[in-house]
Amino acid sequence: MVLCRMMLRGAVITLIALALVALQHVFFVDQAWAHSMHLQEEKPGMLRATYEGGRPAPKSVITLLGEEEQVLLTGPVDEQGRFTFDHKALKPIKAVARDGLGHRDILEFAATEDIAETPLILRVAFGLALLLIPAIYFYYRTKRNQPS
Numbered sequence: 001m002v003l004c005r006m007m008l009r010g011a012v013i014t015l016i017a018l019a020l021v022a023l024q025h026v027f028f029v030d031q032a033w034a035h036s037m038h039l040q041e042e043k044p045g046m047l048r049a050t051y052e053g054g055r056p057a058p059k060s061v062i063t064l065l066g067e068e069e070q071v072l073l074t075g076p077v078d079e080q081g082r083f084t085f086d087h088k089a090l091k092p093i094k095a096v097a098r099d100g101l102g103h104r105d106i107l108e109f110a111a112t113e114d115i116a117e118t119p120l121i122l123r124v125a126f127g128l129a130l131l132l133i134p135a136i137y138f139y140y141r142t143k144r145n146q147p148s
Contacts, residue, residue: 037103039095045087047107049077049097056081060099064092 036052037060049060062083064072072090077083077097085092095107 037097037099037105039097039105039107041095041107041109042082045085047077047083047085047095047097049081049083049099049105051103057097057099057103059101060097063096063098064090065094065096066090066092069094 037057038050038052039062040048040050042048047062049057049062051057056077056079058077058079058081060077060081060083061074062077063074064085066072072092073085075083075085092109094109096104097107098104
């Protein structure tokens with residue numbers, strides 16, 4: 001009789017644990033449970049929409065968004081999932097890809113400013129300074145600590 005109650009109690013606890021796990025999957029579903037769509041920038045002015053595994057998403061539509069979410073350009077991708085645009089003229093902030101089947105991905109572009117590259121001579125001088133300043137410091141420190 002006691003053994004039967006213990007088995008019943010164990011079965012009830014197991015069922016409660018399974019129910020909690022099932023509820024967790026129902027209420028906390030993440031996009032990772034289905035195959036997903038990916039939007040990536042292949043090069044400036046060229047985006048590519050693919051499904052998980054790298055297969056192209058040829059029926060996708062890309063929407064480029066600017067400041068304050070205004071639509072700059074909307075258009076379909078080609079058969080390889082590529083979408084091209086004039087990145088210098090439009091300067092989008094985000095791109096949204098949708099395939100009409102419920103898949104969607106958002107790509108946020110990195111803020112790019114036209115900053116001139118630091119000249120080579122300044123980069124070399126800075127690198128040498130990073131090496132020489134600690135070397136000079138430790139040279140004089142050890143020289144000062146040595147007995148005369």
